[in-house]
Amino acid sequence: MIRVVLVDDEALIRTGIRLVLETAGDIEIVGEGGDGHEAVELIRRHRPDVLLLDIRMPKLDGLTAVAEITELGSSTQVVMLTTFGEDEHVARALRAGAAGFLLKDTPPIELAQGVRAAAQGQAILSPQVTRQVIDRYVGPEDNREHEAKRRLKVLTDREREVLVLLGGGASNAEIARALFMGEGTVKTHVSRILAKLDCGNRVQAAILAHDARLVPLAGGKLTEKTTLE
Numbered sequence: 454m455i456r457v458v459l460v461d462d463e464a465l466i467r468t469g470i471r472l473v474l475e476t477a478g479d480i481e482i483v484g485e486g487g488d489g490h491e492a493v494e495l496i497r498r499h500r501p502d503v504l505l506l507d508i509r510m511p512k513l514d515g516l517t518a519v520a521e522i523t524e525l526g527s528s529t530q531v532v533m534l535t536t537f538g539e540d541e542h543v544a545r546a547l548r549a550g551a552a553g554f555l556l557k558d559t560p561p562i563e564l565a566q567g568v569r570a571a572a573q574g575q576a577i578l579s580p581q582v583t584r585q586v587i588d589r590y591v592g593p594e595d596n597r598e599h600e601a602k603r604r605l606k607v608l609t610d611r612e613r614e615v616l617v618l619l620g621g622g623a624s625n626a627e628i629a630r631a632l633f634m635g636e637g638t639v640k641t642h643v644s645r646i647l648a649k650l651d652c653g654n655r656v657q658a659a660i661l662a663h664d665a666r667l668v669p670l671a672g673g674k675l676t677e678k679t680t681l682e
Contacts, residue, residue, distance in 0.1 A: 455572045458484040458499055460492040460515075461507040461534060466557060470505065470534075470564065477565040489513025493521050496529055502572040505555070507534045508542045516545050523550035523653070530571040530654070552654045553577025575624065576655035601664035607649045613667070615642045619655055620662030 457474060459482055461467050467485055474480045484495040488510045496504060504522070508515040519531055533546045533554040543554050553576045555567045567577045608616065611632075618628045625643065629636045643655065652658040662668050 454481045455479055455503060455568060456481055456483045456499065456501040457503045457505060457568060458482075458486070458492070458495045458501040458529075459505045460486040460488070460495065460510070460518075461505075462487045462510040463507075466507075466534075473561045473564055474568060477568075480565060480568055487511075489515060489518030489521075492518045493525070496522050496525065496527050500527070501529055503568050504529050504531045505534055505568070506531055506551075508546065516542060516549060519546050519549040519551050530574065532567065532571050532577050547656050547660065550653050551656070553656055574654065576619075576622070576659065597664040598666060601661045604650055604661060605665050605667075608646065612642055612646050612649070615639060616646055616658060616662050617667050619643065619646075620659040620668040622659070 457480055459467055459470055459474075461470075464487075467487075471482050471485070474482060483499045483501055486492055486495050489506075490513045492504065492506055492515070493513075495501075506515045506518060510518075515533060519533075522529065522531060530552040531546075531550065533543060533551050534557055535543055535554050536557055543551075546554070552571050552574075553567075555564060555577060559567065571577050605613065605616070614632060615628055618631055623631065625636050625639045628634075629639045632639075643658075646652075646658055647654070650658055650661060652661065659668075
């Protein structure tokens with residue numbers, strides 16, 4: 454069973470999400486809360502696989518809670534619950550350590566799929582949203598570009614190819630098809646990339662790829678440089 458903690462200040466939202474996830478068969482809600490303080494305490498108490506966390510909450514908001522949870526060194530994958538128009542907040546959450554986000558009006562099937570993907574360590578962002586959010590709010594600046602390229606020099610050429618596709622929002626299966634390799638091999642490459650770059654999840658690695666200008670912009674146009682030299 455995938456153990457999930459759900460934190461949102463709106464009881465109706467929590468009820469709806471809980472009902473959807475509990476019918477999935479392989480997902481268990483082990484705790485609920487209404488603010489960021491409760492989120493941190495529930496992580497300490499239950500050590501769930503996934504935390505579904507609202508961005509806007511009283512007392513302690515989701516953004517601050519993500520940072521505190523990251524400092525705990527928890528292995529819990531944090532997925533932000535958001536609405537359209539909160540891209541800037543999402544970007545801040547990703548930099549703080551969140552694994553991705555789900556819109557509150559996500560269809561039930563996709564909600565369960567998102568939780569399963571998060572539990573497996575995958576980024577919860579569609580390719581289009583990945584590019585839109587990162588390009589708009591966390592795209593390259595001179596200092597970040599220089600630092601990102603320095604960090605990425607530890608990667609092999611093959612790992613760099615995997616990172617470019619990962620940065621564009623591709624799943625392991627899509628990367629495997631694009632590079633003509635087995636999905637298991639892709640998983641191994643991704644694990645090594647995260648370890649070498651000291652990234653907690655795929656989204657943080659994707660941000661580095663964007664910072665280093667290795668990934669096409671949202672409109673499909675390549676950035677100025679696609680190599681680290």
